[in-house]
Structures are given as structure tokens and as C-alpha cells.
Amino acid sequence: MSDVHSPATRSRNMSAIRGKDTKPEMLIRRALHARGFRFRLHNRALPGSPDLVLPKYRATIFVHGCFWHRHACPMFHWPSSREEFWREKLNANYERDERNINLLLNVGWRVAVVWECSIRGKHRKDLSAVVDELSDWLASDQHFLTVAGDS
Template sequence: MVDVVDNVTRSRMMSGIRGRDTKPEILIRSLLHRHGFRFRLYVHDLPGKPDIVLPRYHAVVFVHGCFWHGHDCPLFKWPRSRPEFWREKIKRNQENDNRAREALLASGWRVGVVWECVLRGAGKNIEGVAQSLADWLRSDTPLIEVRE
């Protein structure tokens, strides 16, 4: 299938996608705040620059977009244009995610990952996601992945 917009327009559209303060991140932050959790954002001296850092719980939360991190879910579809570029890009993102997760766990941080797909679409249990995160933060489990 041919792209419906020209290369210049597609490039402009893709460059406009934010890497921080995305709708899923803001939703997770709001849910955590409503449950009484206080946090810091984008601590750059931690591996992977986590989206949310909860120092009191020695925990970090990454909010992953399904496309950019290659999640195996209905939201993710391989692009048809420049497939070799996108396969390499997404593979590199996944490798960086794994390295950051391992480095954080090795240094004693607890790691949570929330996937975009659990937050989008009709019938999603947003409060269930919030409760899962709250339960995890109050436990001593080192890793949680909230996915569809």
C-alpha cells in the first residue's frame, strides 16, 4: 500500500510525535497521583531515563508506546515504507529497553512497564491498571509489566 501523504509531510508528521508528556504518560501520572503517590519525572541520571520515578518506593515506571517499542499487540503494525529502517529502529529501541531494565534492576531499582494498549480503546479498565500499579508499588516485587 502506498502512503497517502508525500515524504515531506510524513516526515513532518513523524517528527511531531512527542517523546515525553504523551497522553498515556499523563494518564498514568494522574492515576498514580490520585492514589496518593508522589513522583519525579524524567530523571536523566538513571538508565533509560524513566518516565516516572518514585524515590520513596525505589521504583521507576516506563510508559511504552506500542509502535515505538514493538509491542506484540493489535496496536502495532510494521510500516510498509522503509521497512528495513523501521525494523532496525524498533529493534534498537527494544535492546535499549532491555539494557535499561537490567541496569535498573541490578542497581536495586524496581521497574514497572505500562504498555499503551492497556490504556486505549473502549472497555479498557483504567482503574484496574492504576490498582495493579498501586499494589505493585506497595509490594516488594522487583518487576511488573502491565499489558493487554
């Protein structure tokens, strides 16, 4: 199946997709800040350049889009065009995420992954419930947390 957009239109659409300051990330940032948590953004010195870094808690938070990071949820589906390209790209993203999370854990950082489906879409949770999970995790001694939508 061919693309419904011209190459120029597709290029413009794809270049508009952000890697930082996405809507889900901004929602999490605002909610955590409102609860008194202070953090640094996109620390490039850490593996994977986590979206939020909370040095006081030795914790990092990634806010992942379900499509780009290949989350096994109803929001993710394999594209039907250019299948080989997308499989390689999304599998590489997934493997890089796993590698970066393991690197962070191995050097003593705690890691949370908040999936887009937890705050958007049909199976989303209430934002305050997501932030409650993150707050409880930050106060605990757990090393890893994943927050996903109710499915």
C-alpha cells in the same frame, strides 16, 4: 509501496510525535497523583530516563507506546513501507529498552512497564484497574511488573 505523504508532510507528522508527556503517560500520572503517590519525571540520571521515578519505593515506571517499543499485541504491526529502516529502528528501541531495564534492576531499582494497549484500544483495561495493579506493585516487594491490555 510508496508513502502517501510528501517528504515534508511526513517529516512534519513525525516531528509532532512526542517522547514525553504523551496522553497515556499523562493519564497514569494523574491517576497515581490522585491516589497520593508522588514522583519525579524523566530522571535523566537513570538508565532510559524513566517516565516516572518514585524514590520512596525505589521504583521506576515506563509508559511505552506499543508501536515504538515493539510490543507483541494487536496494536503493533510492522510498517509495510521502508521495511528495513523500521525493522532496524524498532529492534534498536526494543534492545535499548531491555538493556535499560536490566541496568535499573541490577542497581536495585524496581521497574514497571505500562503498555499503551492497557489504557487504549480494543483490549484496554479500565484505567482504575491499571492503577490498582501499579499501586499493589508499589506496595509489594516485586522487582518487575508489566501491565498490558487484555488480549
